[in-house]
Each structure stands twice: as C-alpha cells, then as structure tokens.
Amino acid sequence: MPSNNVIRGTRIGSAPERFDQRVEPAPRRPVVYWCRHGHRVEFLIAAEAETPATWECPRCGEPAGPDPGDPPGRQRAEPYKTHLAYVQERRTPEEGEALLAEALDALRRRRGRD
C-alpha cells in the first residue's frame, strides 16, 4: 500500500500548520427558544449574527421563539397582523363606522352619568 502511506504522510505533515493558521473558531453564542409544546430549543448562532425570529423545534417541528409565554406556533404560517388589521378584515368600513359611533355614544353616556 505505498499510495495510502503517501496520503497519510501528507495529512500528518500538514495538519499542525493548519491548526496554527485558524487560531480560534468563529465566536458563537447560545440562544434558547421555546416552542408552543414547551420544548426547550437551544442552538448556537454566530456571535455577530442577528437572532432569528423563529427556530424550528427539533422535537415537534413547530417554530420556536424567544418568549416561552408566547411561542410563535400559535400564529401558524400566517404573517403577523396587528389587531387593527384583523378588525378591518372582518368588518366593512360602514360597520366599523357604526361600531365606532356606538362606542363613542356609550362613552358619552358613561361620562354624563359620572
């Protein structure tokens, strides 16, 4: 096996030099996320990288987020919407106006009573 010996010899000879060249591995920081099933998801990202919004839980496949009380799995794949966007989606502008008028009416009545 002369060819094997040559390859091994090359590797052994060059390995120490390579170790010296890369002095330190890229710095990493640990991130802990939680999925909606309460699984703790810990992973490492590059220290200078931005924290991802979600991270897939390796145990159940649901997205995990940084807040254990409000895991991202509840929102499913839907894009984030404000409460107002939901309200506007559900109601026509006319209905919205009527509701607003009603609310203002109620507010005035309450104030008048005080």
Ligand SMILES: [Zn+2]
């Ligand atoms: Zn999970």
